[in-house]
Amino acid sequence: MEMTILPLGDCICAGSVLTPGYHDTEMTPVPVSGYLVTLDDGKRLLIDTGMSRDHIGNPQLTYGGTPIQDAIVPDMDPADDIVARLAEAGLTPDDIDYVINTHLHFDHAGNNFLFTKATIFVQREQHDFADGHESFPNQYWNLPELTYELVDGRREVLPGVEVVPTPGHVPGHQSVILQLPETGTVILSGDAVHIAKSYELDNWDGHMDPVAARASATMLEQLAQERHAEYILGHEPAQVQQYPRFPHVYR
Numbered sequence: 001m002e003m004t005i006l007p008l009g010d011c012i013c014a015g016s017v018l019t020p021g022y023h024d025t026e027m028t029p030v031p032v033s034g035y036l037v038t039l040d041d042g043k044r045l046l047i048d049t050g051m052s053r054d055h056i057g058n059p060q061l062t063y064g065g066t067p068i069q070d071a072i073v074p075d076m077d078p079a080d081d082i083v084a085r086l087a088e089a090g091l092t093p094d095d096i097d098y099v100i101n102t103h104l105h106f107d108h109a110g111n112n113f114l115f116t117k118a119t120i121f122v123q124r125e126q127h128d129f130a131d132g133h134e135s136f137p138n139q140y141w142n143l144p145e146l147t148y149e150l151v152d153g154r155r156e157v158l159p160g161v162e163v164v165p166t167p168g169h170v171p172g173h174q175s176v177i178l179q180l181p182e183t184g185t186v187i188l189s190g191d192a193v194h195i196a197k198s199y200e201l202d203n204w205d206g207h208m209d210p211v212a213a214r215a216s217a218t219m220l221e222q223l224a225q226e227r228h229a230e231y232i233l234g235h236e237p238a239q240v241q242q243y244p245r246f247p248h249v250y251r
Ligand SMILES: [Zn+2]
Pocket: 105, 107, 108, 191, 234, 235
């Protein structure tokens, strides 16, 4: 099994969206990523699909005219189009056999509509909560042509690929644990932890359930220590340097 990190643009967010108390009103660009995994049987898994490619040239596509239009602004170049990123890796969306969504926010499930050939793993609790909910723009993911497999709790969904519930950011949020042959354990927090400052400030008030969010973040940090894991946070700018992205391959 191997993994590469696909850069899917930046989201320019008010600091308060990421971690309250961290220059709340200043707009901060944070990376949005997808994680492309080649399984041992040659099948392909994509973990999170990023912001819709339709934001390119139209950053206000999702939130224009809403109260948060100035707090969450996609910043995407044509190169950040997931179709272009997959093409760089020699793939098309139809080559993706499986998708895992950590959750169904617009920056994690925004291109789900492209993956009509894939089985998409989401926690049932998250799927049911997001169904019809305006905070989870349904036009990108809640479509009859997509195939969801709803997961209840912790589970190895594919060989070497485990999902673990990390509620708090939203109900039914999940993180992903990969077991790579050379790199070892890789933990993808998703938005259970946005940025490293969340730990430093111990502030989880940007999540729907701050108490659950703190518990999930603590669990992930302990797991990362126990397994000597590479621990990749949802949107930490400094990790773009720490963890090189495509074309670097983690084996
Ligand atoms: Zn996010």
